[in-house]
Amino acid sequence: MKVALLFVGFGNVARRFVDLLGEVRPALDGLDIQPLVVGITTRRHGGYYDGAGLDTFRAARQLAESGAIGPASWPSALECIARLRSQRAEARILIETTTLDIRSGEPAISHCRAAFGAGAHVITANKGPAAFAARTLMAEAARAGVSTAGTRNNRAYADVELGDVAPELVELAYDPQTAGGLLVTLPAEKAVALEAEFARAGLFFARIGAVEAGAGVALV
Numbered sequence: 001m002k003v004a005l006l007f008v009g010f011g012n013v014a015r016r017f018v019d020l021l022g023e024v025r026p027a028l029d030g031l032d033i034q035p036l037v038v039g040i041t042t043r044r045h046g047g048y049y050d051g052a053g054l055d056t057f058r059a060a061r062q063l064a065e066s067g068a069i070g071p072a073s074w075p076s077a078l079e080c081i082a083r084l085r086s087q088r089a090e091a092r093i094l095i096e097t098t099t100l101d102i103r104s105g106e107p108a109i110s111h112c113r114a115a116f117g118a119g120a121h122v123i124t125a126n127k128g129p130a131a132f133a134a135r136t137l138m139a140e141a142a143r144a145g146v147s148t149a150g151t152r153n154n155r156a157y158a159d160v161e162l163g164d165v166a167p168e169l170v171e172l173a174y175d176p177q178t179a180g181g182l183l184v185t186l187p188a189e190k191a192v193a194l195e196a197e198f199a200r201a202g203l204f205f206a207r208i209g210a211v212e213a214g215a216g217v218a219l220v
Contacts, residue, residue: 001032004089006039006049006120008077008111009097010059010069013125014040017095018056038087041080043098046070049080051087077107078114085118096124105132112137116144138168150176185211 007014021028021035028035037056041047045063048054048070059069077098084092094115096108105128112129115122116137129137141147154174162170186194191207198205 001091002034002036002089003091003093004051004084004087005035005037005093005095006041006080006084007037007095007097008041008081009095009099010040010042010045010063011097014095014097015060017097018060022057036089039080039083040069041074041077042069043077047074047080049075049083051083077111081111081114081118081120083118084115084120092118092120094120094122094124096122096126098126100126100128102128105129109133109137113140116140116146119144119146121146121148134172135166135168138171139166142167142171147171148176183208 007017018037036053038051038053039047039049040054040056040059041049045067046069048059063069081094084094094111096111096115098107098111100106100108105126108124108126108128109132112122112124112133117140122141151171151174154176158174162173184194188210195205195207
């Protein structure tokens with residue numbers, strides 16, 4: 001299965017991701033997964049797009065030596081993301097690692113939306129999209145038919161009738177990142193009230209311990 005990858009942002013995180021692709025190549029070959037980096041675009045270092053595939057190690061070396069990957073007049077990230085729609089591959093993925101504006105969650109939110117519009121999945125190192133636009137992005141992803149294998153597996157395993165619940169919340173409930181239990185720490189005097197709320201809603205609740213003042217670090 002060919003998987004087309006587009007990097008938006010190519011700093012330390014993205015370059016380490018490229019290294020990991022090389023390290024796990026034998027395992028990917030065993031699963032018949034063929035990752036193909038088709039584009040790299042940055043805000044300050046230019047970019048490059050080639051549907052036949054790029055030499056990412058050369059790009060990283062070029063960035064380190066000259067501070068540039070491609071022409072400074074390179075098309076915008078949104079234009080590059082739009083190209084993914086026409087990319088021939090069984091799966092198309094945006095790797096989004098841009099610098100985040102903590103007041104708006106941008107430009108990561110716009111990049112995610114553009115990727116969904118191009119029928120592409122998104123891997124992002126940014127928390128902005130979830131913090132500022134989780135419900136909206138989940139709805140857009142659902143409409144575009146973009147989901148995770150874990151979400152589909154969870155649906156198949158525990159497909160229940162949820163009634164009149166917004167589709168994006170259903171998707172969020174089945175997503176493997178949010179479908180498990182949640183660990184909560186709160187003042188002891190509030191635990192009884194929270195336990196009662198869970199009981200009234202028919203939800204599972206368990207106390208697993210207490211946080212106490214310590215004295216240093218003990219290795220056991």
